[in-house]
Amino acid sequence: MPELMQFILSGLTVGAVYALVALGFTIIYNASDVVNFAQGEFVMLGGMITVFAHGAGMPLPLAAVIAIVITAGVGVALNKLAIEPARGAPVVSLIIITIGASIFIRGVTQLVFDKQLHRFPSFSGDDPIHIFGATLLPQSLWVMAGALVVFVALWLFFTRTLTGKAILATSNNRLAAQLVGISTNWVMTLSFAMSAGIGALAGVLVTPITLVSYDVGIALALKGFAAAMLGGMGNPKGALIGGFLLGLLEALTAGYISSQYKDAAAFIVILAVLFAMPQGLFGKKTTDRV
Amino acid sequence: MKLSNKQTALVVLAALIAITPLFFPSSYYFRVGSLIFVNSIAVIGIVILAGYAGQISLGHAGFAGIGAYACALAPVHLGLHPAFAVVLGAIISAVMAYVVGRPILRLKGYYLGVATLGFGILVSMVLANEREITGGPDGIQVPDLGLRAIVKTMGLDLNNSEFWYIFSGLALILGAWVALNLYDSPTGRALRALHGSEIAARTVGIDVARLKLQAFIISAVYASISGSLLALQNKFITPDVAGFMHSIEMVTMAVLGGVGSVLGAIFGAAILTMLPQLLTVFAEYEMLLMGLVMMLVMIFMRDGLLPSILRRIRGKDE
Numbered sequence: 001m002p003e004l005m006q007f008i009l010s011g012l013t014v015g016a017v018y019a020l021v022a023l024g025f026t027i028i029y030n031a032s033d034v035v036n037f038a039q040g041e042f043v044m045l046g047g048m049i050t051v052f053a054h055g056a057g058m059p060l061p062l063a064a065v066i067a068i069v070i071t072a073g074v075g076v077a078l079n080k081l082a083i084e085p086a087r088g089a090p091v092v093s094l095i096i097i098t099i100g101a102s103i104f105i106r107g108v109t110q111l112v113f114d115k116q117l118h119r120f121p122s123f124s125g126d127d128p129i130h131i132f133g134a135t136l137l138p139q140s141l142w143v144m145a146g147a148l149v150v151f152v153a154l155w156l157f158f159t160r161t162l163t164g165k166a167i168l169a170t171s172n173n174r175l176a177a178q179l180v181g182i183s184t185n186w187v188m189t190l191s192f193a194m195s196a197g198i199g200a201l202a203g204v205l206v207t208p209i210t211l212v213s214y215d216v217g218i219a220l221a222l223k224g225f226a227a228a229m230l231g232g233m234g235n236p237k238g239a240l241i242g243g244f245l246l247g248l249l250e251a252l253t254a255g256y257i258s259s260q261y262k263d264a265a266a267f268i269v270i271l272a273v274l275f276a277m278p279q280g281l282f283g284k285k286t287t288d289r290v
Numbered sequence: 291m292k293l294s295n296k297q298t299a300l301v302v303l304a305a306l307i308a309i310t311p312l313f314f315p316s317s318y319y320f321r322v323g324s325l326i327f328v329n330s331i332a333v334i335g336i337v338i339l340a341g342y343a344g345q346i347s348l349g350h351a352g353f354a355g356i357g358a359y360a361c362a363l364a365p366v367h368l369g370l371h372p373a374f375a376v377v378l379g380a381i382i383s384a385v386m387a388y389v390v391g392r393p394i395l396r397l398k399g400y401y402l403g404v405a406t407l408g409f410g411i412l413v414s415m416v417l418a419n420e421r422e423i424t425g426g427p428d429g430i431q432v433p434d435l436g437l438r439a440i441v442k443t444m445g446l447d448l449n450n451s452e453f454w455y456i457f458s459g460l461a462l463i464l465g466a467w468v469a470l471n472l473y474d475s476p477t478g479r480a481l482r483a484l485h486g487s488e489i490a491a492r493t494v495g496i497d498v499a500r501l502k503l504q505a506f507i508i509s510a511v512y513a514s515i516s517g518s519l520l521a522l523q524n525k526f527i528t529p530d531v532a533g534f535m536h537s538i539e540m541v542t543m544a545v546l547g548g549v550g551s552v553l554g555a556i557f558g559a560a561i562l563t564m565l566p567q568l569l570t571v572f573a574e575y576e577m578l579l580m581g582l583v584m585m586l587v588m589i590f591m592r593d594g595l596l597p598s599i600l601r602r603i604r605g606k607d608e
Contacts, residue, residue, distance in 0.1 A: 035400050085589045091399050092346055092549065096542050097588045104581025111574060222407070222534065229404040260419040267408035274405050275393045 002133030007255040008248065009131070013140040013209070015247020016147035017043075020202035021224025022231065022239035023150060024195040029234050030171040031191035034083055034094050038102035040221030041109075042196045045071045046203025047212030048109055051118040060120060068200040074105070075196025076189050084188065102217060109214040122208040143205045150198055151240045158236070167191060171234070223266075230270050232283025242281065245269075296470045299553050303466055307459040320451035322567055327458035328519045329543060330559040331465045335512025336544040337555045338469055342478060343505040344485030345395065348403045348537050349410025353383040353510040354517030355417055355532025358432075359424060361521045365433040367423075372435045376518040380511045387510035388503065395502045407534065414532035429528030432521045454523045461519060462556070465512060469552050472508075481505055513540070546587050548594025557596045 021039055028036045046067050053063035082097050089097075123142055128135035158164040170177040170187045178184055203212065210216075227246045231238025246266050253265035273281060307327075314320060332354055339345050360379025364370040370378060394405040418427045438453045448456070472478045484491035484498050492498050521527040530536065539562065547558020565583065569576040591598035 035403075082585050082589065086592075089588065089592055091403075092340060092541065092545050093588045093592060095346075095348075095403065096538075096545055097585050099538055099542075100581045100584025100588065102581070103577050104585065107575065107577030107579070107581055110577065218534075222411075226404055226408070229401060233400060258419075261415065264412055264415050267411055271394070271405055271408050274397055274401060278397050278401060280401070 003255065005132045005134035007251045009134055009136045009140065011248035011251030012244060013137075013143055013247070014250060015244035016144045017202050017206050017210075017220070017243075018223050018227040018246050019147045019240045019243025020150060020198055020205075021220050022228040022243045023147075023154065023236060024199045024202075025224055025228040026234060026236050026239045027154070027167075027191050027195040027198070029228075031167055031188055032079075032083060033171075034098065035225065035233070036078075036083075036195070037095060037098040037221050037225070038078060038105060038217075039195070039199055039224055040217030040219065041102045041105040042071050042075060042199025042217075043203040043206075043220050044109065044212060044214065044217040045074060045105070046200030047207035047216070048113055048118070048203075048214065049200075050204050050207065051120055051212060052113055054120045060123070063120075064204045067204060068197050071200035071203075072193040072197040075192040075199075078196075079188055079192040083192075084185075102221065106214055106217065113214065115214055117211045117213045119208055119211045137209060139205070139208045143202075143209070146201060146205045147240065147243070150201065151236065154236055163190070226266060226270050229280055230273055232280030235280075235282045238280060238282035296474065299470060300463065300467055303553065303556065304463055307463065311455065317449055317451045320449075320455040322564065324451065324454040324458045324523060325520075326556075326560045326563045327455075327462040328516050328523065329540075329563050330462050330556040331458075331519065332513045332516035332540050333543045333547070333555040333559045334462075334465050334469045334552055335509035335516070336540050337549055337552055338472065338481075338512070339505050339509035340541070340544060341549040341551070341555070342473065342481040342485065343502055345502055345505065346399070346403045346541075347406040347506075347509070348534070348541065349406035349408065349413075350509065350513045350540050351517075351532045351534070351536035352410035352413035353387065353513035354520070354536065354540075355413050355529065356383045356386065357514030357517030358521035358527045358531045359417060359430075360514075361518045362430045362432045362527055363423065372433050372522060373437075376515060376522075379518050380514045383510045383514035384507050387507040391503050391506040391510075395499065395506060407537070410532060410534060410537050414529050414534070417529035417532055424529070427529055429526055432525050432527055434525065435522045458519050458523070461515070465515075466552050466556070473552075477501065477504065542584060546584070546594055548597040550593070551597065554594050554596035558594065561595065 021043060024039050024042065025035060028034055028039075049067035049070055050060070050063045053066050054060055058066070078101055082101055083094075086094065086097055122137065122139040124138040126137065128137055129141075158168055166177065166182045167187050167190070169180070169182055170184050174184055177187075223246060224243070227242040228239050229242070230246060231240070231242025249266050249269055250262040254262040257265065277283070310323065311320065314323075332350065336347070336350060339347055357376070357379035360382060361372055361375045364375035364378050365372050390409050394402060394409070397405050417424050424430060437457065438448060438450065441448060441453065480491065480496045480501050483494070483496060484501060488498055517531055520531065543558040543562045544555045545558070546562060547556065548554025565580065566576065569579055572579060587595060
């Protein structure tokens with residue numbers, strides 16, 4: 001029993017990070033129909049910039065805020081310089097552009113900072129909390145709370161605010177949104193800034209547990225992508241549940257079957273779900289316009 | 291005699307392969323050349339799948355992995371000659387493509403992307419984790435093909451790089467010939483039709499599911515053979531051959547060069563294979579420049595390098 005509890009707790013921690021990455025995917029996908037493979041680099045930037053700002057003598061909260069703001073700026077730049085000029089390009093080209101962007105960001109980070117592994121202190125110490133015989137790091141609570149808070153905030157933003165509704169309208173029909181006076185360029189800028197900011201937040205929250213280096217992004221992007229697809233692309237609820245499910249699956253496989261095949265289990269389940277539900281768990285069924 | 295487009299393409303390709311070695315200052319260039327050819331073979335497979343049929347795969351390196359490890363394992367465990375191991379790898383890849391392709395080819399766009407991605411990752415994971423058979427992440431030796439010795443007895447003494455330059459060059463010409471023929475065949479036309487509009491293709495009586503599956507299997511065989519040749523040439527292989535980055539490389543080469551045309555894809559493979567060799571001069575900046583090239587070409591030359599350049603030469607600017 002304590003064993004199972006332990007696996008569930010570590011699964012939820014990892015799952016929260018996947019959920020945050022998947023939420024970032026969802027926002028950009030909704031605004032622009034682009035799956036941004038550079039999403040993992042935002043997480044990496046969040047961690048790296050905090051490490052170096054903190055190392056330069058800034059208090060941790062300030063360093064974290066600076067990291068999130070800079071990363072949001074990187075997201076906006078990515079949209080303006082790479083995504084917007086390629087509007088209307090086929091899916092494959094967009095995949096290559098965003099993967100190119102992720103390699104580029106990694107290359108720059110490695111030059112500006114370094115190739116070492118880094119961490120900074122946990123927010124509330126490293127004394128484990130005991131729950132049903134299992135242990136949990138206080139930092140894990142921060143990560144899980146982060147995912148939930150971001151999800152609720154996004155949900156309120158998309159359903160209760162005019163700006164949020166404008167983003168939804170743009171994703172639904174770009175031209176029609178322009179016709180009713182929505183500035184779709186502003187919507188795109190905002191979406192990329194939010195998405196990058198959320199990614200950076202995930203990086204800030206998880207770095208004390210998993211450490212950060214210039215090359216952690218791509219694995220996170222793949223997992224986040226898988227989580228978003230599992231839940232159904234474009235659906236924030238799907239992203240959240242997909243993320244936690246993926247984390248749990250990995251932790252349980254690692255615990256009970258084989259730690260080497262933990263990633264395999266995740267992808268086998270994703271394949272199985274897509275066979276049965278080609279739109280993911282919560283995806284909308286779409287029909288083609290002829 | 292007037293040459294058709296197809297014949298022109300093959301003649302140009304064969305001429306390039308035959309003539310460029312005259313300018314090679316050292317045997318290292320033969321090595322780079324044969325790498326380009328091996329990559330091109332896989333990329334032609336992507337052209338058939340993505341360029342003809344319009345389907346994405348982010349996991350084709352999985353098939354390259356199967357082809358590569360067939361050459362490493364079959365001679366040792368089954369006592370098969372390496373040449374037959376190439377065939378065995380291609381057959382296994384085709385069967386896998388059939389089994390996996392049937393369910394996942396119903397998916398569209400990014401969903402197909404993540405499903406193929408999953409397949410590729412599963413293959414690379416098995417190759418990395420089943421240490422007793424595959425040697426694990428450190429890789430495994432691959433037996434010699436033995437063909438160079440045969441060529442030598444016929445009086446032609448080639449060093450390893452030269453031999454593989456010629457051998458993979460011939461394989462590439464053969465692969466390009468098959469792909470170019472496929473383009474104008476009834477199957478090729480049907481594939482291009484379903485690329486244009488799946489629904490319209492179905493309306494005129496094309497069996498969309500079967501055709502997509504065929505394209506998937508053919509492209510898997512190309513990837514598998516490319517993996518086999520890589521393994522035989524290097525005499526050593528690691529699970530990276532099946533990794534995500536290798537899948538992305540294949541797609542990038544195809545799209546960068548021009549996914550709609552076989553020659554374009556080979557051009558893309560040549561550029562992306564040579565780029566890292568050139569960039570080693572800038573060691574630190576390699577990643578940065580690589581990413582930059584990928585983005586710039588896709589933004590400013592949407593149809594890929596070769597078609598964009600040709601259009602400019604012919605003066606048909608947008």
